[in-house]
Amino acid sequence: MIVWLRHGARALLCVLLLAAVPVQARAAGPALAPMTAAIDAAVQEEIAARHMPGAVVLVGGRDGTFYRNAWGLRRVQPDTAPMTVDTVFDLASLTKVLVTTTAVMQLVEKGTLRLEAPVSRYWPAFATHGKAGITIGMLLTHTSGLRADLDLTHSWTGAAAARARLLMETPTSAPGERFRYSDLDFMVLGEVVQRVSGLSLAPYAARHIFRPLRMADTGFLPRPDLRSRIAPTNVQEGRLRWGQVNDPTAYRMGGVAGHAGVFGTADDLARFARMLLNGGALEKRRLLKASSVALMTSPHVLPGGVVRGLGWDMASPYAGGQDTAFGPASYGHTGYTGTSLWIDPERGCYLIILTSRLHPADQGDARPLRRRLAEAVAAAWAPPVRTGIDVLAGQGFAPLAGKRVALLTNQTGVDRHGRRTADLLARAPDVRLALLLSPEHGPQGDREGRIASGVDASTGVPILSLYGANRRPPPEALAGLDAIVIDIQDAGVRFYTYATTMAYVLEAAATARIPVHVLDRPNPITATAVQGPVLDADRLSFTGYFPLPVRHGMTLGELALLFNGENGIGAALTVTPVNGYRRDSWYDETGLRWVNPSPNLRSVDEAALYPGVALVEGSAVSVGRGTPTPFEVVGAPWIDGAALADLLGARAIPGVRFAATTFIPTADRHAGVPCHGVRLMVTDRAALDSPLLGIELAAALYRLYPERFHLDDTLGLIGSKATVEAIRSGIDPRAIAAGWETDLAAFKALRAKYLLYP
Known part of the structure; x- marks a missing residue:
């Protein structure tokens, strides 16, 4: 088959491009035209790069589908078949959120399961081998300390054998200590759902999730009549996985597991996404409480800076760039077979990408497509900023x-x-x-x-x-x-x-x-x-x-x-x-209304100048408190405004210019006394390094008035004795700023662990 792909690439590309015809595209406004063009170009290019044989993409919102299309081939072997929008895919790890997480939250709502409770409360034998401290919440956030998967080097089959092996597992790190994406976490949760609900996972999902949402083609162990529409994955153990789960552990377990095994279509996934966007209900059928959806999709910053919800991904290495494209309110999940669902409640939209990137030779890669389509879809909506x-x-x-x-x-x-x-x-x-x-x-x-x-x-x-x-x-x-x-x-x-x-x-x-x-x-x-x-x-x-x-x-x-x-x-x-x-x-x-955070910060320009101008106010100068323009003026009775303006202007400080001025503060330093100095006008706030501006001000004032400008009094706000001493020594302010770089680089590395926004 690999030889066929190599020698038949040109013929294959022609088939793929011919298959890329719109199946359904319902316009929701002119802003979507660039999005659909970008989606079409990205999918065709990724198919041509042999990252996948075909794809189905669906973009929707709270009220329905905006765009849906299919490209390329559903099946390359044993014979070719074109991709269609109703293709059934092995959804892989989307099982974790479609079934297992949803089931857990439903049981929490009923009061039969508690997130903070140890797993052993519901499965007593699980407490062995150091697992007594693992809670349901830790499993949902992948902080249990369990390994990523079961050992497949030994011969075993069946759900009972998997359960026995789970009981023998020992955490490799203390519960709650670190984030490690783990299929074992959701295998355990699948077992807990069965023990608490009295139903094994497949009938539970059918009865409590898929049927209420009318997800007609979604479930474990797909029906025989769906076979012609199923996208196969790859050859394992000498057989093409076609209608059987690709995940080797779930396969050994009989096709039903908490971490993998569900098959479904884009349209069915869209119904699930709409339910979440609408607070847990769809078409007058409530699957989850709104409070459960909010709890499930609220960010949890985990060890290492990973951000996840309960079950859902928010910002982790597994998000594939979808998190940064959509933003911190968004959430979703990806699947190993090349599937993904990403939801942005702020924009009110969702993106479904379904590929069988492992077919036919386990060589595909859906990551570039996820990133490109997320950027295209996110750009089509301009969400309001909501605090x-x-x-x-x-x-x-x-x-x-x-x-x-x-x-x-x-x-x-x-x-x-x-x-x-x-x-x-x-x-x-x-x-x-x-x-x-x-x-x-x-x-x-x-x-x-x-x-x-x-x-x-x-x-x-x-x-x-x-x-x-x-x-x-x-x-x-x-x-x-x-x-x-x-x-x-x-x-x-x-x-x-x-x-x-x-x-x-x-x-x-x-x-x-x-x-x-x-x-x-x-x-x-x-x-x-x-x-x-x-x-x-x-x-x-x-x-x-x-x-x-x-x-x-x-x-x-x-x-x-x-x-x-x-x-x-x-x-x-x-x-x-x-x-x-x-x-x-x-x-x-941001579109938000400015509210003065304190009496002397009255505009964005004043806020931009504040980190610089405030550095000198510990000394014997006024920075405009008690005037209509705080932090836009600097002066004192003993300053020659023209001389100060000339000196600062000659420095060519980016983003700001200076003019001589006189003002009389009504409060604070030099109240009621005419002050001479400079007015600062922001010309390019993006170019303005305001702390450097503050050092330039301090250096100029100290140079002109070493007896009156008390440099030591600036130390409290400058905060760096080395910087104050450098000013005293006459070192050029730009050279002083260059000396900050090592400390700034170290701080940026520390800061990176806690950032929430793109």
Whole structure:
């Protein structure tokens, strides 16, 4: 057969291209035209590259199918047959989510299974050989410590033999310690489903999943009348696998297993995907509760930085680029035979790719096609950016159901419509908002100095200030709470204190064993730029909780993950990501309404200048606090504005220009006194290295006014003694910045483990 492919390639290519005719394509708007063209080109090119003999692709949404097509050959041997949209494929590991995960969640809903319970509660013999600590949840997230598969070097057949071998398995790592994708995890779950439900996996799936969803051609052990429509896989043990599961372990088990064995069509998979997009129901038939779907598809950051849901993949090496194309709210799964299903609830769409890439000679590769089609489909939809509170509200506040909660927030904690998170939680069914926590600048974000505690006028809930008598919540304040929610807008700068307050809350919650939910928000100055000196390790303080660079390039949710992991806080932390967000977006590119995070950050331009201009405000200069343009001016009564503007202009600092100015602050430093200095105007914020700008300002002021500009007073915010000493020594600011690169590279490597967004 390999010889036939080599010598018959030209003839085969002609057959494949002729077979690539539209079977069904229902337009949903002009934005889909580029998508369908890109899909068609990608599939034909991948077939021509012999990565697969043919493919079926389906793109759909909550209401139905947008696009469906078939290309190439369903079968190359024993004779050729064209691919059709109703081809039945060996779905391989899609079995894990179609059947096993769904069944587990159904049994959890019934109260007969608990995610946190040890497997041995339902299968007592499983506790042997170090497996007593493995829970149902660990199996679903592939953190059980079990090996990837059973040993197939020995001769054994049958489900009973597989069960016996599972009982003999010993974890290779401690339960919960590491992520390892494992078929054994789902073989065990399949056995648990049978023991708890009283039905073996095949009849359970037919009765409780496939029939209710009218997935007529989907199931284990496909019917004989489907054989002509089945795409074979490859030759194993001298026989072509055609209508028999390709996975060798599932094959030995008789074709039914928790990890593989299901066959199905694109149309049937589309019904399953629509059910999930519609919160667990399809055509008035409910398969799962909406809260179960939300729990199943919420991100869990696992050891090693892998992000998965329960059963479902979200961001791992197995996602094949589909995760980065669609974004952090998306989820899906792939199959070894060349199948995949990926769902993006934010865009309201799903992508189904079905190939039999192992046919006929086990040489195909579906990974390039998955990546290319995901990019084409994701580009066809431009999802709105929805912050963590929007996502939580869309889940019906299910993760907080039945809980008494505290909320760390201020005026920035609002949804897309401007409604306060505090009000939304206070009105949420089955949620009790018991306490509000407020950071620096108070509940309305409009005050300076120490803030007293009080009562929220709208909800009547008490407010505990964490910028007054306490900067950490005392244990008695947290007594009786079931969860703490954090929804607050960060500024993306190391010395902005909201991140420290969040960290202190994480520490208190860990001590009190209270779970924390961070509702994430965009970094207003992009989450890509990592700039400035890294804080000296011996200078940690309220304005520097962790050795971060001045611009850390992370969202608050990502910082929470970093703090929790690297400082060993150990809080039970869940981050609800921003949907539709790209980390290279500036805040005014998200479509979200700007809310001043604090009194002196009133625009994106001011936020962009803040990481630089703020570096000099510890000294005897005004940075515009008490003026209409904070951080857009720098001055003092003793500065010659023209001379400073000329010196800075000659430096040709990218992204900013300077003009001499005079201003009179009404508050803060030099209040009521005319200040001479410079006005800073952002010309290209993407080119602006704002911490370098701050060092340029410090160097220019120290050069012109060494007696009046107190360089040592800048150390608190610059955070690096070496940098301050380099300024004092007259080293060129660009050379100083070049000296940061080693520390920045190390931080970027650390940071990479906690990033959530493409």
